[in-house]
Amino acid sequence: MPDAELVLRSTRVITPEGTRAASVAVAGGRITAVLPYDAPLPAAARLEDVGDHVVLPGLVDTHVHVNDPGRTEWEGFWTATRAAAAGGITTLVDMPLNSLPPTTTVGHLRVKQAAAADQAHIDVGFWGGALPDNVKDLRPLHEAGVFGFKAFLSPSGVAEFPHLDQEQLARSMAEIAAFDGLLIVHAEDPHHLAAAPQHGGPKYADFLASRPRDAEHTAIAHLIAQARRLHARVHVLHLSSADALPLIAEARAEGVRLTVETCPHYLTLTAEEVPDGASEFKCCPPIREAANRDLLWQALADGTIDCVVTDHSPSTADLKTNDFATAWGGISGLQLSLPAVWTEARRRGHGLEDVVRWMSARTAGLVGLRRKGAIEAGRDADFAVLAPDETFTVDPAALQHRNRVTAYAGRTLYGVIKSTWLRGRRIVADGEFTEPTGRLLTRAS
Numbered sequence: 001m002p003d004a005e006l007v008l009r010s011t012r013v014i015t016p017e018g019t020r021a022a023s024v025a026v027a028g029g030r031i032t033a034v035l036p037y038d039a040p041l042p043a044a045a046r047l048e049d050v051g052d053h054v055v056l057p058g059l060v061d062t063h064v065h066v067n068d069p070g071r072t073e074w075e076g077f078w079t080a081t082r083a084a085a086a087g088g089i090t091t092l093v094d095m096p097l098n099s100l101p102p103t104t105t106v107g108h109l110r111v112k113q114a115a116a117a118d119q120a121h122i123d124v125g126f127w128g129g130a131l132p133d134n135v136k137d138l139r140p141l142h143e144a145g146v147f148g149f150k151a152f153l154s155p156s157g158v159a160e161f162p163h164l165d166q167e168q169l170a171r172s173m174a175e176i177a178a179f180d181g182l183l184i185v186h187a188e189d190p191h192h193l194a195a196a197p198q199h200g201g202p203k204y205a206d207f208l209a210s211r212p213r214d215a216e217h218t219a220i221a222h223l224i225a226q227a228r229r230l231h232a233r234v235h236v237l238h239l240s241s242a243d244a245l246p247l248i249a250e251a252r253a254e255g256v257r258l259t260v261e262t263c264p265h266y267l268t269l270t271a272e273e274v275p276d277g278a279s280e281f282k283c284c285p286p287i288r289e290a291a292n293r294d295l296l297w298q299a300l301a302d303g304t305i306d307c308v309v310t311d312h313s314p315s316t317a318d319l320k321t322n323d324f325a326t327a328w329g330g331i332s333g334l335q336l337s338l339p340a341v342w343t344e345a346r347r348r349g350h351g352l353e354d355v356v357r358w359m360s361a362r363t364a365g366l367v368g369l370r371r372k373g374a375i376e377a378g379r380d381a382d383f384a385v386l387a388p389d390e391t392f393t394v395d396p397a398a399l400q401h402r403n404r405v406t407a408y409a410g411r412t413l414y415g416v417i418k419s420t421w422l423r424g425r426r427i428v429a430d431g432e433f434t435e436p437t438g439r440l441l442t443r444a445s
Contacts, residue, residue, distance in 0.1 A: 003027055004045040006424050008383060009037065014056045014356050015375045024055065026381040029423030033377050048426075050385050053418055056356050057375050058090025058122075058382030059338060060363040062147075063237065063261065063309035065330065066092075066124075069115045070100025075314045075402050077119035080334060081438060083400035085121045085428045087335040088384030088417045091364070091372050091441070092122060096129035096150050097161040098313070104129040104161075105137045106144045113440055120438030122422055123382075125367065125445070130172040130183065132162055138175050145442025147367040148182030148235070153219045154190040157284075157329065163190065170226055177232035182367075184235040187219035188285055200325030202277035207324035211286045213241040220244045224251045227258060235366065236260045238311045240285040242295030249304050259306045259366060262296055264340040265331050267308065269293075269407060279320045279327035281407045283311070297348055300358060307362040308355075310337045317405050332401045336394060338384070339413035346414060352388060368443060381424035390416040 004025035013022040013034065021037035025045070041047055061084065068076040084092055094112070096103035103109050103126055116124050128146035130138060138149060151172060152163035163186075164172060176183050192215035199206040220236055224247065227234040236248070239262045251258050265283060270290040274281040281287060299305040313330025321327045333340070338359065345355055364373025371380045393412045396404040419429035427434050 004032055004042050006381070007041055007045045007047050008055060008421070009047060009049045010055045011037065011052050012054045013375060014054065014353055016361075019353060024375060024381075026424040029381055031375060031377055031379050031381050034375060050418070054352060054386045054388055055375065056088070056352060056384050056386060057360045057373055057379070058384055058420065058422070059088050059359045060091045060369060060372050061089050061310050061312070061334065061337070062093040062363045062367055063095065063311045064092040064334065065095045065098045065313045067098045067314070069111065071098055073316055073402070074098070077116045077124065078436070079400060079402040080312070081119065081121035081124065081436065082433060083335040085420045085433065086400050086417065088338045088386065088420055089334060090122050090382035090384070090420060090422050091125070091369065093125040093127055093147055093367060096127050097156055097158055100160065102129050102161050103127065103146070104131055104134050106140050109141060109144055109146065116440060119436055120440070121427055121433065121436045122438045123441050124438055125441035127184065129161060130164065130176070132164060132168045135171055135175050138172065138181070139179055142179055142181050142443075145444060147443050148184055149176055150184050150186070150237075152186040153222070154186070154188040154193055154215070156186070166222060170230075173226055173230050173232045173234070177230045180233065182233045182235060184237055185223055186237050187223055188215040189218040189222070192218055198325065200323055202322045202324065204271065204274040204276055204278070204281070204324060207282065208271055208286050208288070210325070211284060213243045213288070216241040216285055217244045217247065221247060224256055224258065228254070228256050231257065233257045238263050238266070238285065239296070239305060240266050240288055242292045242299070245295060245299050245304055252304070260304065261307045261309050262300070262305050263309060263311045264333055264337045265407060266296055267293060268340045268344045277322035279322060279324055280405050280409075281331070282324055282327050282329045283313070283331045284329040301350070307366060308341055308358040309363060310334055314401055314403050314405070316403050320405055331407050332403070332405060335399050335401065336406065336408050336413065338386070338417065339392075339415035340408060342388065342415040343413045352386075369441070369445060371445070381421060383421040385418045385420070387416045387418055388414060390414070392416055
């Protein structure tokens, strides 16, 4: 065994080659080797034997709204990163909106980094934002290390982050393609949304009708056309409608540089079970029917959908009114994403290796974090230790989110996170947290 400060041993370690009994050697915060289970220990190494619990690479969540600074009563880096650590997530990438200021200039990025610097329990990176009037700021943001640029094709819900029309989308995409950056897009067409019935009130069926599937399909079709023309890298955020899957598959087969994500709530919840007035289930695009959910799972299995991220988008409890038209749209999922996805995945015959691929390896690959997303030599020693067959019932009071509103309240989920490790240091175990030691990441990290 090479020199090691720590050896993490388990009968079940998930590696890129499969799951096996192994001893994972760690030095200087990096994995130095993945060796046979019974490999002899170097004299200086500390052994942590977790028995039959599964050791998996720390999850990488590339879609998180931390809202700090500016709307820290909604969430903040301290609480968001604690919740992530409790859920086995060791890296997140923060979205550019819902904070004040939004991350749309280098100066605003510096404000965001300063807010996060001493509060991050896990590693944190940042997306930039593409607005109608900030094309000149995109390259400087790229050079400052953001992982890509988020744009909306329909209203974002906050006035300081306006959406792009098709001409503005083309300008921003052309600029981003010029330096081979990544454009990530909330793809709902505003004209279809405006034409949909807008009744308001507590009925979930009315809210669902107000965000029709064709709004996603049309916006994605426009996005693909622009990406094909400009040979740009584009990523579809939080896909909820399975109707767009054939269009996506066809574009990828043609060579369009397109990736796609979906979210735990689209994979685990269904429109049929959302109670009227229960706006903790409100998100945009919306949770759709069970048959649609089945098609999303098929697309994950065949690779049409690349990855699963939370789109953690919290607010204060008072904004979650019983009127779906006016309630804040967003689901808080950081702490529960792994158990939620694992519970449904195992029911459908998927293994933890699949979950790791969707929630760690591919998300790390999406943003180019070469040191994250796998248990192999040279990577950061980021781990989640999971008891996959243990269950728990979701108690909102046990969540680390600043506002403990959850669509999963009362659900029994499989998968108890026993501990989470960041660069070889245990940062949470059995509900006890260390002081924050997360680092701020840039695109070159």
